[in-house]
Amino acid sequence: MICSSCQDPAEYSCDCTSNTSYMCSKHLGNHYRLNNKHEINVIGPKKFLFNSEMKVKLLNKIRSLKTQAKLDISKAISHANDLFIKMSGELKRANNYIKGFIKSCDDAIDYIKNLNDEIEEKEFYCPLESLLIMQEPEILDQIYGPNINLYAINNKTIQCDISNFPHCIFQYTFNSIAFSSQNELACNNGITKTKMHTDFNWVGRLLSVGKALAIYTGGDPASNSAYIINLELKSINSLSSMQQKRKWHAMTWIDGFPAVLGGYDGEEFLNVVEVYKNGNWERYPSLTSIKSSLSAISYYSKVYAIGGLFNFSPIKYLNSIEKYENGKWELLFFKISSNLPCPGLFASGIYIIIFGGLNENNKGVKDCDIFNDKLMKVWKADFELKEPLSFPSLNTLTSEGKAYCYGYELKEPLSFPSLNTLTSEGKAYCYGYDDSNIYRLVNLQFNF
Structure with missing residues (x-):
């Protein structure tokens, strides 16, 4: 509100007339000169009391959010750790299998290099002999190594499918x-x-x-x-x-x-x-x-x-x-x-x-x-x-x-x-x- 005599903020009010009058401290005296019964009120902000029950509810709500946030971050950390352990386990399994497969390749190379370069004629040849004497060269096309599949982080991140070799x-x-x-x-x-x-x-x-x-x-x-x-x-x-x-x-x-x-x-x-x-x-x-x-x-x-x-x-x-x-x-x-x-x-x-x-x-x-x-x-x-x-x-x-x-x-x-x-x-x-x-x-x- 503003003073009715100037544009300064009003500090007082009075209901001596049909309309409430407002005045600042400088013009309060002018208002008293009016031939009316004055009841001067000091103008100030209204005040309300807090609802104590709602205040408790709000505090409890915030505390519960805080507690839940702590639980959520703990779950997130635990989940990340579990994923890390799971991925490490899958990687270890795949790594062990692939290392074993590489060793089997080395074994096969040594084994085949140490074979005699000729074989006596016989009625039936085992697969390796049949391949090397070109009786069944298609055997070469039957050899497959392991296949590594990499996935996004979901139920499985690393999968190693077995090889049919040796x-x-x-x-x-x-x-x-x-x-x-x-x-x-x-x-x-x-x-x-x-x-x-x-x-x-x-x-x-x-x-x-x-x-x-x-x-x-x-x-x-x-x-x-x-x-x-x-x-x-x-x-x-x-x-x-x-x-x-x-x-x-x-x-x-x-x-x-x-x-x-x-x-x-x-x-x-x-x-x-x-x-x-x-x-x-x-x-x-x-x-x-x-x-x-x-x-x-x-x-x-x-x-x-x-x-x-x-x-x-x-x-x-x-x-x-x-x-x-x-x-x-x-x-x-x-x-x-x-x-x-x-x-x-x-x-x-x-x-x-x-x-x-x-x-x-x-x-x-x-x-x-x-x-x-x-x-x-x-x-x-x-x-x-x-x-x-x-x-x-x-x-x-x-x-x-x-x-x-x-x-x-x-x-x-x-x-x-x-x-x-x-x-x-x-x-x-x-x-x-x-x-x-x-x-x-x-x-x-x-x-x-």
Whole structure:
């Protein structure tokens, strides 16, 4: 308000007239000269009392915001630390795997450089020999290294997909072969699937010995017969008979020759090993113990025989690993994490991945183990199969670091078919069965 006599701020007011008068201190005396009853009021700012309840609420609100801000920053710091630990862990895993892979490359270079530059003619050549003599030059196109995938910060920041090397140079990987029913042979080359009726039984074993060739041994009842199958021509021819009749055995390569290991002859479990040389089966040093339903894999100059069973009543499964090297078998001091027949095996870098198999209730398992060939150590993997499966017929295909196998879930009788492997563009496949012998493809998703 302003003085009614000047433009200075009013300091007083008076209601002596119908309209309130306002005046400053200089003109207050002039107002008193008016012949009216004066009640002079001092003009000042209005004052209001705070609401004490609201004041408390406001203070409490601010305090709660302060407390929440402290919690939020603590969570942010903890989250960042967790991410750092997670990223460090993923980096460490990938780093260890890649270093192991590089070591396996060095091993392969030394191994191949030390090979003789010539080899005597024989009926079947192992994959490495077949590549070097240009019989199967396509093997070179099957070799894939690990694939590193880098992601933004979300659920996973670093993922290392496995390599199919050196698996592909020690096991033929052009075809995945298994029995889709009692006598029907199924073949998958990564492009087409074919089926072939045979007189064979699926408790015998199959081994790929070329791009379109496979050896079948044994049968049900246990047999010493052996055949060579041409998968393209769908023709079958006899090979010379094995010395020992068998079923539920394993097949792999030993010293560059097709080999059969262990099994069951219808009465007893076996430790007998034979290799196919120059048209005949030759007895080789025996396994350290009797077993059937084992799995075996060739790895440089070594062979590993893993798992199996050695008794039916009651059923007794094995968690042992045997190594063949320099002409003899050795039982290793460490074991896989469970007693398993029919586990899947896959060689990647310095690691052999052991996956699936049957537990002592004859049910498939999801568990996976990792065997470090350099440290001679086995530990349980922190990944597992999506479903419980066993892999009596071991055929694996990898592509861009992803692994696939044909597996099956056993619900009724024991059945232990053959071990063969297919890789196509780095993808891994193998045939297996369910209780109806219907094979299906499963993604193993092995990541380091």
